[in-house]
Every structure is written in C-alpha cells, then in structure tokens.
Amino acid sequence: MERLYVVPNDVCKITGKKIRYAQQLLKKLREDLKKGKHQLITKKELADYLGIDVENIVLD
Template identity: 55%
Template sequence: MKRVCVYPKDVSTLTGKSIRNAQKILQDLRFLLKKEKNQFITIAEFATYSGIEVAIIEKVCER
C-alpha cells in the first residue's frame, strides 16, 4: 500500500531545505488549509502547494 501523507523528511529531500524549514513549510500549509496540528498533509495537497509533480513526490515517499 502506498503512503498518502508527506512528512518533513520528504519535504527536506524534495526541496533541499533543512528538517526545521521543512517542518515550517508543512506548518504554513496546515494554516492555509485550515487544518489542525495533528492532521496530515497529503501528497496531492503538497503537490498543489509546491508546484512539484505528484509522481516526483510519490517517488521520494517510496524510499
């Protein structure tokens, strides 16, 4: 089964940013999407926000 959520490590790998900056990116995205702290960000939501193709994100999330 494929993973559907994005974690800071994935964002860090995709963007080349530090883990702390990746956490901040996901925090900002949660705020924009009006999600709670404990809710996950999906691959599709992150792809829309970042402009990175879903296929590329899925490839990074497989590792």
C-alpha cells in the same frame, strides 16, 4: 504500498532544504488549508502548494 501522507523528512528530500524549513513549510501549509495540528498533509496537497506534479513525489 506507498504512503499517502508527507512528513518533514520527505520535504527535506524533495526540496533539498533542512528539517526546520520542512517543519515550517508543513505548518504554513496546514494553516493555509485550515487543518488542525493533528491532521496530515497529503502528497497532492504538497504538490499543489509547491507547484509540481504529484507523480514527482515518491515516498518510501
């Protein structure tokens, strides 16, 4: 079964950027969605934010 939630290492693989960028991106996305620190970001939310299809995000 594939994971539903995204972690900074996943963002690194998707964007090709470094880990610090991925952490900042997830933090900004969490703020924009008015989520708390403990709440996770889903694949769909990340795909919508980055403007890509959710099918393009494959998590191990």
